[in-house]
Amino acid sequence: MRDTSGLTRESAAERHAISADLIAVLVAAPNGNPVVLTVKDGSALPSGPFELIHRSLQSGLRNWVEQQTGHPVGYIEQLYTFADRDRGSDEPAGRVISISYLGLTREEPSHRTPPGSWRNWYEFFPWEDHRAGAPEIIRDIIVPRLRQWADEAEQQDTRQNRLRRAAAAFGFDDRHWNEEMVLQRYELLYEAGLVDEAVRAAGAKIAATVPGKAMSGDHRRILATGIGRLRTKIKYRPVVFELMQPSFTLLQLQRAVEALAGVAVHKQNFRRLIEQQDLVEETGEMSADTGGRPAKLFRFRHAVLDDRPVAGTK
Amino acid sequence: MRDTSGLTRESAAERHAISADLIAVLVAAPNGNPVVLTVKDGSALPSGPFELIHRSLQSGLRNWVEQQTGHPVGYIEQLYTFADRDRGSDEPAGRVISISYLGLTREEPSHRTPPGSWRNWYEFFPWEDHRAGAPEIIRDIIVPRLRQWADEAEQQDTRQNRLRRAAAAFGFDDRHWNEEMVLQRYELLYEAGLVDEAVRAAGAKIAATVPGKAMSGDHRRILATGIGRLRTKIKYRPVVFELMQPSFTLLQLQRAVEALAGVAVHKQNFRRLIEQQDLVEETGEMSADTGGRPAKLFRFRHAVLDDRPVAGTK
């Protein structure tokens, strides 16, 4: 390290050929439906410039989202920052740094977003919904295509490596499905040329891609990052409650968790876990519209946040 | 959302009044000593501008660190991006976005860094080292000061809240010490005005702060973020091995984990965990210089990375 400050001065022009964008993965789960806020007919995530008036990145995003959706954003978390070249053709000389955030909110009829803005996120990742067992698309389309991709490799160890990675990601050959590996799965499909974004990047014309709506830029990758992060997070932080109404039944809570995690959970064990962790307390009221035996209504015990380092909903 | 693109165009000048810096938390653990790379006599983390020639943020940082330290960086992970106002007085009109990274490397005598660059990170956070039990500074200095700070609050529930947060963070009043809450502890001390950075920010003169070396800017906060992230990460990803020599004894591995986590671990259980996870394999050789019975030497089984979603060293 010659210059221990690590700083080398450039011309102001060069240093300033940079602009910053904020990108939001805004999630809600009305009636156990996992949805994400999109723009342009579901082909992009909402994004906007980071402006000088914003106090900080997070507060900029928060204001901006609350202004546009009319809903308070409960939980907000930074996802990832990237600055690859060739992003945006209207900035030939400069460079855009994109800072993405994950936010949770309650989507209600009173919201101010145009219809169609909220999309079920499994439109973009049909292979991620295992609530009713592994989707057929995996066995019928994805696995065969990935095997083929592995076979195409010249070297034997590349073949083996591809196959191992594919099996680990998609849970075949005796592997278990790990719902958190959302990003790894998307990136594997991208690498194998099986998503439209990869075809687009390669400039190819013929595309035998896997089902699942594409997005512009790398927005689908960002969404995958957000879903993966959320699936990890709900296990050790009580963030699901940001998606719930003030009072809810345990089944509604379970449905929300299942919507995010994309897997079904054991009902009795779920209740045991939630109750023994003191995450909720009874409101004293009952819900009549369950279809069966009426359920107790619960509310989130906000006090736990101050208490011990509270766990989530494993 | 009126403008569904989310983009509002500003003048080019306004959009470009931004520059980006990369900040590195570069960690090593020679002989079970947790060290971090610093500059300016330990008062800052190394940082450098993000330049247009860099292919991406991560590759920019990687090149830059390997060039300056002479060591390959194994694991690298983005930490956090922030852009608060009033950072750097030489950029009156513009704004700096700082993107921080956590990197792991092996520090060896052959490195190219000037002496004194690598600092034991407990110089900055003396309250974080619980390897030989809770340090006295917590009981003698921190807890009394925090109690006093809680008492100073006007309202009763603010007092209670402060006390609860302090107890949860520092593990008093029957609470357990949670080694991962590095950032929360630093931020609590900051809020209570007990670290030099807080005194500096408030422009106060008299400072009855807690021991622990301060850093410039918010570098100490970034370091706290990095340590916290690392302490979380070693539990579910085998990242410690990035800090180890190619072959090592299980005690050396344990010492590295303890250095990072800041707590002592049960030797027999540690071995059981490592071995039953197939994280390592015997080299067939023995280490003579253990001081007692010779120990088997092990190496990391790189194959596990392709295998299942491998766990770390709980």
Add this chain to the structure above:
DNA sequence: CCTTATTATGCTCTAGTTGAGTATAATAAG
């Protein structure tokens, strides 16, 4: 009224994991 479907809720059983400890082996130093 009675049957069936549906949801809620309480309880048990087993396997696995975790935290802590005991016991013994192999070396060096004095």
Add this chain to the structure above:
DNA sequence: CTTATTATACTCAACTAGAGCATAATAAGG
């Protein structure tokens, strides 16, 4: 040959997680 130090094998109790059984309370359809 004793002591200190480290390595390594094994045990035990407490707790956790996954799965299933049993029963309760409601609505809808005959």
